[in-house]
Amino acid sequence: MNDQPETTAKLPVIPVLALKSVRRHYVQGKSIIDVLRGIDLSIVAGETVALVGPSGAGKSTLLHVTGLLEAPDEGEVFLNGAPSSDMDDDTRTKMRREYLGFVYQNHNLQPEFSALENVMIPQMIAGKKKSAAAEYAEYLLEKMGLKDRMKHRPAQLSGGEAQRVAIARALANKPHMLLADEPTGNLDPMTSEAVFGVLVDIVRETGLSALIATHNPELADCMDRMITLRDGKLEELDTLGMSGRIAFKQRFIQV
Numbered sequence: 001m002n003d004q005p006e007t008t009a010k011l012p013v014i015p016v017l018a019l020k021s022v023r024r025h026y027v028q029g030k031s032i033i034d035v036l037r038g039i040d041l042s043i044v045a046g047e048t049v050a051l052v053g054p055s056g057a058g059k060s061t062l063l064h065v066t067g068l069l070e071a072p073d074e075g076e077v078f079l080n081g082a083p084s085s086d087m088d089d090d091t092r093t094k095m096r097r098e099y100l101g102f103v104y105q106n107h108n109l110q111p112e113f114s115a116l117e118n119v120m121i122p123q124m125i126a127g128k129k130k131s132a133a134a135e136y137a138e139y140l141l142e143k144m145g146l147k148d149r150m151k152h153r154p155a156q157l158s159g160g161e162a163q164r165v166a167i168a169r170a171l172a173n174k175p176h177m178l179l180a181d182e183p184t185g186n187l188d189p190m191t192s193e194a195v196f197g198v199l200v201d202i203v204r205e206t207g208l209s210a211l212i213a214t215h216n217p218e219l220a221d222c223m224d225r226m227i228t229l230r231d232g233k234l235e236e237l238d239t240l241g242m243s244g245r246i247a248f249k250q251r252f253i254q255v
């Protein structure tokens with residue numbers, strides 16, 4: 001008889017996301033802007049990371065490369081251990097649509113569709129039936145406190161409401177990882193707090209991994225780790241403190 005408790009402690013942890021020696025530059029006229037100069041980053045399941053750094057530091061570029069919206073010039077982006085450069089276009093699109101959820105600074109909702117439809121569309125593109133997509137979209141919007149706003153179009157929503165719809169849309173295909181680019185950057189402080197409140201709650205509840213670029217110190221403080229982008233490189237700012245970080249350590253104590 002083996003009465004050893006079951007444990008997963010010895011299983012290797014494959015990061016949900018890993019970046020290895022990622023470089024990205026832009027050419028502008030005769031000058032070269034070296035934005036990412038060798039980025040290494042690893043995020044495991046359930047881990048949440050705040051990405052901070054001054055405007056122009058390359059946070060959006062890093063998120064675009066991570067979200068497979070732009071290819072790095074050098075280096076590799078791994079999703080669940082798989083190198084993205086090996087993926088064909090269909091696989092890359094599928095990963096972008098189903099493995100990752102992206103929240104932009106501006107909600108980027110489709111203006112001609114209702115909140116409900118905006119959350120249904122990605123599910124239907126991924127192959128879900130209309131009724132099931134509607135049911136899950138309703139569930140997500142209700143969680144975001146938008147039960148009474150489902151039929152509204154983006155123009156009929158406040159900035160905070162539209163951003164909550166955008167978060168629901170990013171979660172519609174149950175991604176493994178949420179990427180958000182200054183999701184509260186365009187909101188006033190009160191609205192910002194409400195939006196990041198639901199964002200943090202849902203990330204914690206679902207055990208999602210997240211990489212969130214933000215200037216909001218309170219939002220950053222709710223994450224497990226904080227990393228800063230400076231001169232094209234990442235620096236780890238802080239790995240201790242905060243309940244979120246403790247929760248992370250309890251889950252991944254062996255790492």
Ligand SMILES: Nc1ncnc2c1ncn2[C@@H]1O[C@H](COP(=O)(O)OP(=O)(O)O)[C@@H](O)[C@H]1O
Pocket residue numbers: 026027028033035053054055056057058059060061062
């Ligand atoms: N498509 C592009 N073409 C040329 N330069 C770009 C492009 N995208 C970003 N940049 C430049 O790269 C730098 C980093 O930009 P960005 O990633 O948007 O920074 P952040 O999100 O931290 O403000 C900036 O100097 C910006 O002007």
Ligand SMILES: [Mg+2]
Pocket residue numbers: 059060061181
């Ligand atoms: Mg940016």
